[in-house]
Amino acid sequence: MRQFELESVEKVDQAVASQRDQRRDAFVAGGTTLLDLVKLDVMTPERMVDVTHLPLKRIEKLDDGRLKVGALVTNNELAHHELVKRDYAVLSEALLAGASTGLRNLATTAGNVMQRTRCPYYRDPAMPCNRREPGSGCAALDGINRNHAVLGTSNRCIATHPSDMCVGMVAVGATIVVEGPQGSREIPFEDYHLLPGDTPEKEHDLKDGELITHVILDAPRAGGQHYLKLRDRASYEFALASCAAIVELDGDSVASARLALGGVATKPWRAEAAEKALIGQPATRENFERAAEVALADAVAYSHNGYKITLGKQAIVRALRDATARTTATAA
Ligand SMILES: Cc1cc2nc3c(=O)[nH]c(=O)nc-3n(C[C@H](O)[C@H](O)[C@H](O)COP(=O)(O)OP(=O)(O)OC[C@H]3O[C@@H](n4cnc5c(N)ncnc54)[C@H](O)[C@@H]3O)c2cc1C
Known part of the structure; x- marks a missing residue:
């Protein structure tokens, strides 16, 4: 495992100012994805910024009926929240189907949105992977691809998106709110994750320096x-x-x-x-x-x-x- 600097921030603007380049700087929340990938040498940040002290831990009902979820709300807190169980049962069930109780106590909403594929070739730096190293090839295409995707694939990448929570969020409808050097921006949840196409290394619509601050769930749907x-x-x-x-x-x-x-x-x-x-x-x-x-x-x-x-x-x-x-x- 490589050495890295660790910094802690208390305010959102400090977090935003701390990031310059997503390949070199990384936010760390629960650490359940990031630290594994650092240990595997798949992600190699030189600096990690601990965001766990930011004031982004609330779940709040908005006047228009939507539900605003702080980036640091844990997967268990979200799954067990009274309004989520009542109005967004599909999301609560998706969250509880993921990982284990211990992991869900650490895993955050933003971290879950940003989790990486579990493709074994992505997670092994000895293997070619266009997502990890653009232009190196895709070992899964002719390799063991039992767990890989059948929808949204390209001839550069067939890795599956692993999240349960995100599937629940697509069903209920949601918006991702980010804060960056140019101010705040909202992205429809469905547009946030990108298809691999010719650039599988571009996994999401988060620009350098941007921090996810909230996910806002649409007003509850009937049914x-x-x-x-x-x-x-x-x-x-x-x-x-x-x-x-x-x-x-x-x-x-x-x-x-x-x-x-x-x-x-x-x-x-x-x-x-x-x-x-x-x-x-x-x-x-x-x-x-x-x-x-x-x-x-x-x-x-x-x-x-x-x-x-x-x-x-x-x-x-x-x-x-x-x-x-x-x-x-x-x-x-
Ligand atoms: C053994 C195991 C089993 C699992 N099983 C499942 C499963 O069945 N279903 C499932 O859905 N998931 C599963 N997971 C994945 C788990 O849900 C994720 O690891 C977790 O949600 C990530 O959240 P985190 O807070 O720990 O993120 P971190 O590891 O801290 O960060 C993950 C990524 O998010 C970025 N990030 C964190 N916060 C922000 C922010 N505010 N803004 C921008 N970027 C940010 C980090 O820089 C990093 O790139 C499993 C994980 C493990 C280890």
Whole structure:
């Protein structure tokens, strides 16, 4: 492990002023992603700025009905917050499906948004990886790619985005608020993580010097909610396929739907075409299966991960079924 400087800041403007170049300077919050990657020599910051003393630990209901979540709110605090359990059950379930209790007590909201892929080739500096070292190649394309993505891939990178929380946030709808040298800026959650394309090293829309200060959740959506995570073992494991579903019924038909997928894509994935396919249709298994076909229509399988196309569809059908079961239908 390389040596680095460690600095602690108390104010947001100090944190912003402390950052010059994301490759050399890094914020550290819970440290559960960053310190692992530093030990593996995958991230090599020369300076780390401890942001854990910043006043970004509150969860606050806004007058317009939205929920403002401080960057340093831990994953467990967010999952167990009364309003999150009541109004954003799908997010609470997604958070609790992630990591372990101990890790969730350290892991922060911003750190979770910024967590890196678990692709073993990314995490091994001896292997080529365009995401870690642009232009070096992608060992996963012809390597062991059982855990890799089938949606949003490119011929430069097929790494899966690992977060559960982010999938829940895409389903409920959210905005990321950042503070930087030019002031503050808001980014729709769905636009924050970038597709790999030709530049897989650009993982998100955070500029040099910018700090995530909050995530603001949209006002609660009507309907039943459910997060389903399918994985190799029942706990302490990343998703092979997951689905966050919110379904509102009008009589027996779907009035509105939100669907987001994890474990199958290179970023937290909104299945918007599948949502549209559901609107106005009776909430039946056949229609859920049709929506699942739409969601995975553009999926591309590699040598070992073809099963994820089937698994992703099954996750959608079951998440829709269970979200619908929690719906209180309005009279037709
Ligand atoms: C064994 C293990 C199992 C896990 N399982 C799961 C799982 O099943 N599901 C899941 O979703 N996650 C899982 N995780 C990932 C875990 O959720 C993340 O490690 C955690 O959320 C990161 O938060 P942190 O506060 O520790 O971030 P840190 O490690 O402190 O930072 C992570 C990144 O975020 C940046 N950062 C931190 N704060 C800010 C800020 N305010 N503004 C801008 N950048 C910032 C850092 O510079 C760094 O690049 C697992 C992790 C481990 C180690």
